[in-house]
Structure formats: C-alpha cells, structure tokens
Amino acid sequence: MHGWMSAQILPSPEIVLESARDFIPQDLLRELPISLYRLSVGLLGGIVLGFLLGLIFGLSQLVFRLVMPLFTVLVQIPTLAWIPLLMLLLGIGEALKLTILIKAVAVPVALYTCAGVQQISPKLAEMARTLRLTPWVFAHRLVLPSLLPFLMTGIRLAFSQGWVSLIAVELLASSEGLGYLLVQNRQLFMLDLVYVCVLVIGAFGFAGERLLLLLSQRWIYWPAAATDTGNVTSMGTYDLRGWLLPLVLVFAWQLASGFGGLNSAFFSSPLAVGQTLYGGLLEGNLAHDLAASLLRMLQGFAIGAAAGLLLGGFTGSNAWADRVFTPLFSALRSVAIFAWLPLITAWFGLGESARVAFIALASFFPLLLATHQGMTQLPPTLQEVSRALRLSPLSRLRYLVLPSILPSLFTGLRIGMMHAWVGAIGAEYFVSSGEGLGSMMMRAQQLLASDRILAGIVLIALVAAAVSWAIGSIERRMTTWRYL
Amino acid sequence: MTLEFHHVRKTFTVNQKPMTALDNISLTLAPGELVAIIGASGCGKSTLLRLAAGLERAEQGMITVNGQPVQGIPPQVSLVFQEARLFPWLTVAQNIALGMEHRDLSSQQKAQQVDEYLVMMGLSGFAHAFPHQLSGGMAQRVAIARGLAAKPEILLLDEPFGALDALKRQQLQDMLVTIRQQTSLSILLVTHDVEEAIYLADRVVVMSPRPGRIRTTLPITLSWPRSRTDSALQRQRQQLCDLL
Numbered sequence: 001m002h003g004w005m006s007a008q009i010l011p012s013p014e015i016v017l018e019s020a021r022d023f024i025p026q027d028l029l030r031e032l033p034i035s036l037y038r039l040s041v042g043l044l045g046g047i048v049l050g051f052l053l054g055l056i057f058g059l060s061q062l063v064f065r066l067v068m069p070l071f072t073v074l075v076q077i078p079t080l081a082w083i084p085l086l087m088l089l090l091g092i093g094e095a096l097k098l099t100i101l102i103k104a105v106a107v108p109v110a111l112y113t114c115a116g117v118q119q120i121s122p123k124l125a126e127m128a129r130t131l132r133l134t135p136w137v138f139a140h141r142l143v144l145p146s147l148l149p150f151l152m153t154g155i156r157l158a159f160s161q162g163w164v165s166l167i168a169v170e171l172l173a174s175s176e177g178l179g180y181l182l183v184q185n186r187q188l189f190m191l192d193l194v195y196v197c198v199l200v201i202g203a204f205g206f207a208g209e210r211l212l213l214l215l216s217q218r219w220i221y222w223p224a225a226a227t228d229t230g231n232v233t234s235m236g237t238y239d240l241r242g243w244l245l246p247l248v249l250v251f252a253w254q255l256a257s258g259f260g261g262l263n264s265a266f267f268s269s270p271l272a273v274g275q276t277l278y279g280g281l282l283e284g285n286l287a288h289d290l291a292a293s294l295l296r297m298l299q300g301f302a303i304g305a306a307a308g309l310l311l312g313g314f315t316g317s318n319a320w321a322d323r324v325f326t327p328l329f330s331a332l333r334s335v336a337i338f339a340w341l342p343l344i345t346a347w348f349g350l351g352e353s354a355r356v357a358f359i360a361l362a363s364f365f366p367l368l369l370a371t372h373q374g375m376t377q378l379p380p381t382l383q384e385v386s387r388a389l390r391l392s393p394l395s396r397l398r399y400l401v402l403p404s405i406l407p408s409l410f411t412g413l414r415i416g417m418m419h420a421w422v423g424a425i426g427a428e429y430f431v432s433s434g435e436g437l438g439s440m441m442m443r444a445q446q447l448l449a450s451d452r453i454l455a456g457i458v459l460i461a462l463v464a465a466a467v468s469w470a471i472g473s474i475e476r477r478m479t480t481w482r483y484l
Numbered sequence: 485m486t487l488e489f490h491h492v493r494k495t496f497t498v499n500q501k502p503m504t505a506l507d508n509i510s511l512t513l514a515p516g517e518l519v520a521i522i523g524a525s526g527c528g529k530s531t532l533l534r535l536a537a538g539l540e541r542a543e544q545g546m547i548t549v550n551g552q553p554v555q556g557i558p559p560q561v562s563l564v565f566q567e568a569r570l571f572p573w574l575t576v577a578q579n580i581a582l583g584m585e586h587r588d589l590s591s592q593q594k595a596q597q598v599d600e601y602l603v604m605m606g607l608s609g610f611a612h613a614f615p616h617q618l619s620g621g622m623a624q625r626v627a628i629a630r631g632l633a634a635k636p637e638i639l640l641l642d643e644p645f646g647a648l649d650a651l652k653r654q655q656l657q658d659m660l661v662t663i664r665q666q667t668s669l670s671i672l673l674v675t676h677d678v679e680e681a682i683y684l685a686d687r688v689v690v691m692s693p694r695p696g697r698i699r700t701t702l703p704i705t706l707s708w709p710r711s712r713t714d715s716a717l718q719r720q721r722q723q724l725c726d727l728l
Contacts, residue, residue, distance in 0.1 A: 123565075123569050124569060124571060126539060126569075127571075129539065129557055130538075130539065130562070131582055131583060131585060131630075132559065133585055134585065137582075141571060141574065145572075145573040221614070222572040223572065223616050224572075
C-alpha cells in the first residue's frame, strides 16, 4: 500500500493469500504428494539401511575396526558434494533423488544406532545373561529399548537432513515436486507463490520434527541418558586395520579403471584424480576455485555468526525478547535452508551478494540456537553467587557468562561453519559464478569430467575436516577446565 | 542342590598387573543350607558369587553344582546383584516376570505368581510402576523377587539388604527365614552386617583380603526360631566380631 517496497519483491500478505487460493488446489496439491512420496520412500529406505548398518557396526568389533574409519571419513563429505557426481552416474531422475535422500537419512541413523549398541549397559547385559534370556527376549527386552533413544535422535536428525537434501536436489534437478515448484515460480518471478511454497516447506519440516519429538517422548518413557552428544563416532578404538579397506578399494578402483571396467567419463581412476588435484592446485585453477569458495564461506559466516551471536545473546538474556522472537526464529529455522535460495536471489540479485547472504543465513541459525541455549542454561547456583558477590556486569560476563556458554558456543560455531561451507557449495551450484568449487563441479558435470568432480569432492571433504579439526582444537585449548 | 568350590583361584589384571582376587577357596554349600560370607571390602566376596553364577571362570580349581562342573550360566542358580539392575523400560511386574522366562507357565499363572511375589515383598500397588519411580530399597526388593521368580535351587545374594532402612531390612530377613522353612533353597549370602550373618546363617565364612582367602568358618549353633535380642545370639555375635 505504502509502496516503499515493490509488490513484486515483497508482496503483501493479502496478495499472497489471493494467489494462494488458485495456486494451492491447482499446482501445490499436484506437486506436494510427489515430494512427500519421495520423502517417505527415502526415509523408510534410509532408516532401514542405516539401522542395519549401525547394528552391524555396533555388534561386530571386526567390522567396526575395518569399516568405521572409512565410513567416518566418507560421512565427513557433505551430502550436497555428491550431487554432481551422482547426476553424472544416475542422471537426473528418481534414482538421483532417492540415492541422495537415502544417503542423507542412513548416515545419522547408522551412527546413532552404532553408538546406541555400544552404550548398552554392561550391567544390564550381565543381568540378562544370568537370567539366560533367549535371543529374541534379549533383543526385544534389552537391545531394542537400550538403543531406542539413540535411534530416535538419529531419526530426528535424519528427517531434518533428508528434508533439506530433498528440497536441494529438487531445486537443482527436477521437473516435479515442491523444489521444482519453487524454481518455476521464481523464474516466472511470481514471488507470492514462492512464499507459499516456502511456507509449506517450513510447515512440513516443523510438523515432521514435532511429530518425531512427540513419538520419542511417548516411546521413551523412562529416564534415558542424553543422546545429543555432537560426536557419536568417537566410541570404540581404531587401529591399522582401518587402512585396509580404503587401500583395497582404491586399488580395485584403479584396476577397474585400468582394465576399462569403469568409464573414465563417469568415474575416473584414482591416479587421474590425483593428477588433476596436484596439477590444479599447483597451476592454479583448482587453487583459485578453492580460495574463492573459502573466501565466500568466511564472509558469509562472519555476517551470519555475528548476527546469530548477538540475537542469541539478546533473546537468551532478555525474557521479553525471548518470548517475542524465539517462536518466530524456530518457525523460520524449520524451513529447509535451500528453500530460501529463490527468495534470496530475488532480493539480492543473481550475484555475489546473494551467495554471501545465503551462506550468512545458513550459519545464522546454528549460532543463534547455541548462544540462546548457552545463555538460558547458565547455572542458577553460580548466578546467585555472582549476585551475592555483586559482580560488575563486565566481570559477570568475563567470569560467569562467557565460560559457561563456551561449550555450547563452540558446538554452534562448528555446526555453523559446516553449514556455511555446505551453503557456499550449494550457493555456487544454484547461483553459478565463474569461480568456486561448486560452480567448477557443475561445469565439470556437464563436460563429463569426473576427475574434476572427484577432485572437488576431495577438496570439499578436506576443508570440512580441517574446519572441524581447527574448531575442535581451539575449543580444547579454551575450555581446558572441562578436561582436567 | 550342593554348590562346591574346590581350591579355586581367580586373578584379575589391574593396570597391567595381575592381582589375585581369590586364592585356594574351598567351600561347600549343602542343600537347604544358608552360608553367610563376611569380610572387608575387596576380599573377593562378590567374585565368589560371580564365579558360582558362571559370569567368571576360575583359572584354577573347580566349581560344581551337584557334582557337575559349572559351564555357562547354570540354570538352577539365581544371582541377585548388589545394585538392583532393573530394566528401566519395564514395569515392576514385567521385571519380575523376566525371571520366569524359563519356566513353563501360562501368562495367567505368571501374572498370579508375580502378584504373589509383589505381596511377599510388600510391593502390592506398584506392579505398574517403573524403576525410576521406586526408592532404592523398593528397587532392591524387586530384584530379589526377580531372583526368586526363577525358582532357583541355589540363591546367591550379594549384600541384598544393604540399601534398605533398618526396619525393612529386618522384615526381609524374616521373609528369607520363612522362605527357607517352606523350601529346600540353598543360599549363599554376602554381607558386611555381622548381626544379619548371625541371625540368618547356619555357618559364617570369614574372608581376609589381598589375596581373598577363607580365614575361618564359624558354625552358628543357635536353634530356630531365632531372636535378635537373644543373649546366645549376642554371644555368637561377639565371637564373630573377635574373629574380624
């Protein structure tokens, strides 16, 4: 009405409602079931696969030692990084979507199931032995209930990651589904309909998370240990046997490529990938792309993390702000992150600012959540002590607030930076630019240059590992009191 | 059922160093007998029970039930641990019923017997409670009920009444006496309560620590029924305290 923002960029709620009336029965009700069908098949397949894998890893020491190191390395690679290679191998049909989705779901389910099996109380297992329970009763009365809390945490994580991955892959390569609807309406610049899609994606994400939370609360009616320990893979011991499987696989892969068993356009040999990596990093084009992606990631992260910290600190320390903003933020957070991309490109154009804005948004939510959580969980006893000591606001911050929120802050930093990195690659997929690993991989996919795609995957994984290692070691240095 | 230990030796590795937990243990638990084992902590009392339950294997010597060497978990033996070890996701009734897995009972018979154990343990009304809703003493009583529910011929009790208040402890001790009158259950009871040992046992075995050895055995000559205030009991109590 007042017109200081064009109706095309930010349509009024009235217009959105108006267009929704035709859009929902005609387009949405046609595309939504397709996405939901993919989601349910992917979830089911991923949960079954992940559960079986997790059981095997958890029950067999040998398999754990042989496979877990490789598995841990592979899952460091963000799901998104596999998309160009899988597009090359599987095309852009249903197989691509289901593979991505099942991978995104199976990994957290497998890791949490494995951790769940490993933490079965030895005392209860011994009790079960003295009761000479039959294998069936043992599984049904001891194993399943013990790992249920872990399994449910894994499934909740898997749902969120699966929903995000599905929207991403539908945005990128699809002629059906919610993601496709987003792209189509964005291209027609019908932003009012894009808003409706974003709302629906958010609503389903929110509903799914709520439903799973409700189910866990209903099924887990006994006091169970917290399962939200960020690092669930650190259990058990690794040894040299962990190198065996990767070496055998790489060797077999090289042999298969050498004998022509693998088409080099779709899956080039490890040697070729090594050469591409070495040459590209030395001569500059890969180094250039890597630097561009890293710079972009850091810019977006700096903005998003700062905003998340400030708002998280604010809502965490001010009860009034908490009541006003936190529900809004948690609603926005349940929108699968890639669903924002069409809107961001509409607001910021198809250039660098859109990419950075998207990365900032991706890293904003983890930091907001972590800071908010840290602030609301300040130990009440120490708060009382600092009041009794009449600490100045500055010393309160220095001696109470900062040290208490550091652990959750670092969790937020690690997740936020991971999201920023995945966001950078994703932004480069969708908003193509000359430079950056994501754009390079998309170009390589069109040119059938699988050596460069694989080189890109290796670099993405290395950066992800380096980021998590760096933040982990800073955290250990800064919170030494936790390890004393 | 007779439980026998013949020259049993058990070593553990602690910090890469071998540590002898039990050395040259020979002990016989006759059918229907109650033997109490008493001694300082760390003298291997619990290990003795774990060996009899088949949870550990001895390096030397032999453990037999009715002359048969113990292999795996012997079916005639029930072990009640020091901690209740209830399954947190099962109700009290389900936890007790878990002890009846190997008995050929219809679900109706099971439910009826579970009810009987609940009454016996003073837990009626708690059938559908979960372990986290129970006090430590109540949880321990459920564990004892689960141990009895298997209808064992040898019951191994590892400081079963330690977590209870004095009154409940006396009630459960009396319950144990009643069970012994009605059945031919043999009981090996680990305790650190001198009075409990004298009040319940036919013999008290005194152990010494590092390495765990049997120092002496004291037969309790008191007749049944016993009274805690009896002067004869107090005399034997003094006798035992002098040995410790």
